[in-house]
Amino acid sequence: MITGIIGAMDEELEILLKEMSLERTEVKANMNFNFGKLYDKELVVVRSGIGKVNSSICTQILIDDFKVDKVINVGIAGGIGKEVYPGDVVIANNLVQHDVDTSAFGDKIGQIPRLDTYDFKCDKELVDKAKAACDNIKEHKSFIGRIVTGDQFISNTEKIKWLSEEFEALACEMEGGSIAQVCYLNKIPFVVIRSISDNANNGAHMDYEKFAPIAIKNSTEILKNMLMSI
Numbered sequence: 001m002i003t004g005i006i007g008a009m010d011e012e013l014e015i016l017l018k019e020m021s022l023e024r025t026e027v028k029a030n031m032n033f034n035f036g037k038l039y040d041k042e043l044v045v046v047r048s049g050i051g052k053v054n055s056s057i058c059t060q061i062l063i064d065d066f067k068v069d070k071v072i073n074v075g076i077a078g079g080i081g082k083e084v085y086p087g088d089v090v091i092a093n094n095l096v097q098h099d100v101d102t103s104a105f106g107d108k109i110g111q112i113p114r115l116d117t118y119d120f121k122c123d124k125e126l127v128d129k130a131k132a133a134c135d136n137i138k139e140h141k142s143f144i145g146r147i148v149t150g151d152q153f154i155s156n157t158e159k160i161k162w163l164s165e166e167f168e169a170l171a172c173e174m175e176g177g178s179i180a181q182v183c184y185l186n187k188i189p190f191v192v193i194r195s196i197s198d199n200a201n202n203g204a205h206m207d208y209e210k211f212a213p214i215a216i217k218n219s220t221e222i223l224k225n226m227l228m229s230i
Contacts, residue, residue, distance in 0.1 A: 002042045003230065004068035005223065006058055008050050008175050012075050015220040017045060028061050035066070041227050044068060048175060051151050052097070055175035059182040070126065070189045072226065074219040076211075077147065077173035077194035078154055080164045084196050087140040087214050089222065090171040091130045092147040092192040094119040097177040098163055099150030109166060110148075112181070119146070120180035123189035126230070130193050133225030137218055145170040147192055149177025171196060195219055 007013040020038040027033070031054075034045045044066045048058035055073075062068045077090065084090060096110040096119045103109050111118050127144060134142035148169040154160055163169050176192035183190035195215035 001070075002044060002066060002068045003227070004059075004062035004066065004071045005043055005045045006048050006055065006062070006071065006073045006175070006179060007046075007219075008048055008055065008075050010047050011216055012219060013045055013047055015216060016223060019220075019224075020045065028065065029057050031058055031061070033061070033066060038224070039227050041230070043227075051174050052149065052178035056178045056182050059179045060186075063182070063186050063188055068188070070123070070230070071179060071183050072126070072223065073176055073179045073190070073192045074223060075173065075175065075194060076197050076215050077171040078160070078198055079171055079196040080148075080160055081143065081145065081170035082164075083141075084143060084170055085141075086196055086198055086211055087218070088196045089134050089137070089140060089142040089218060090147060090194045090196060091127055091134065091142060091144045092122050092176060092180075092194070093127055093144050094121045095147050095149055095177040095180040095192060096120075096167055096169070097150060097181070098148040098167060098169075098172070099152060117184065120177065120184045122180070122191045126189055126191035126226075129226050129229050130191055130222060132229070133222040136225055137221055140218065143170050147171045147173065147176050147194060149173055149175065149180075193219065193222060
């Protein structure tokens with residue numbers, strides 16, 4: 001059994017790569033797929049790059065070429081839920097791509113045309129294991145709910161309020177929904193976990209330079225705890 005772990009940026013995977021026993025690295029589509037072990041679990045750890053296309057290509061390669069049986073996506077996101085603050089963690093139980101809009105044809109915003117689902121549901125067992133791992137981090141809260149994805153960096157307060165009202169989302173980012181779609185189409189269990197950098201919906205902000213080490217530490221600890229139980 002092989003677990004695929006995707007982060008959009010090098011910083012999000014740096015600690016994990018240092019701690020795992022690296023066996024080999026293969027380069028595909030300009031991405032480094034790092035194969036190795038941690039806690040005797042076989043892993044392929046990869047930086048996908050930012051955005052839906054990069055993360056989709058990355059996920060399909062993990063499934064086709066490395067035969068992963070599950071995918072865990074970690075990284076940073078902007079908060080939407082009013083109770084969510086910087087440093088908190090949001091575990092997706094489902095994801096929607098907010099930038100898909102064929103409403104001119106009668107579709108709900110976020111609905112991918114002619115697909116048999118509106119949202120992409122995370123694997124319940126992986127969600128439960130992620131929540132149990134989050135509970136070991138006492139400094140910050142964790143939440144389970146919807147994360148929305150789009151090829152947009154959202155900084156406009158009105159757009160964030162719209163995402164909250166339209167989708168009832170807790171966080172927004174740029175990769176999780178496309179990873180979820182690829183996993184759904186391939187029938188691969190997955191979960192998306194995000195550390196929150198800021199939340200314009202409740203006025204909470206944190207400098208990225210200050211936040212990044214906290215997010216990376218949290219993500220790494222969550223992953224390590226999860227790996228011991230999967």
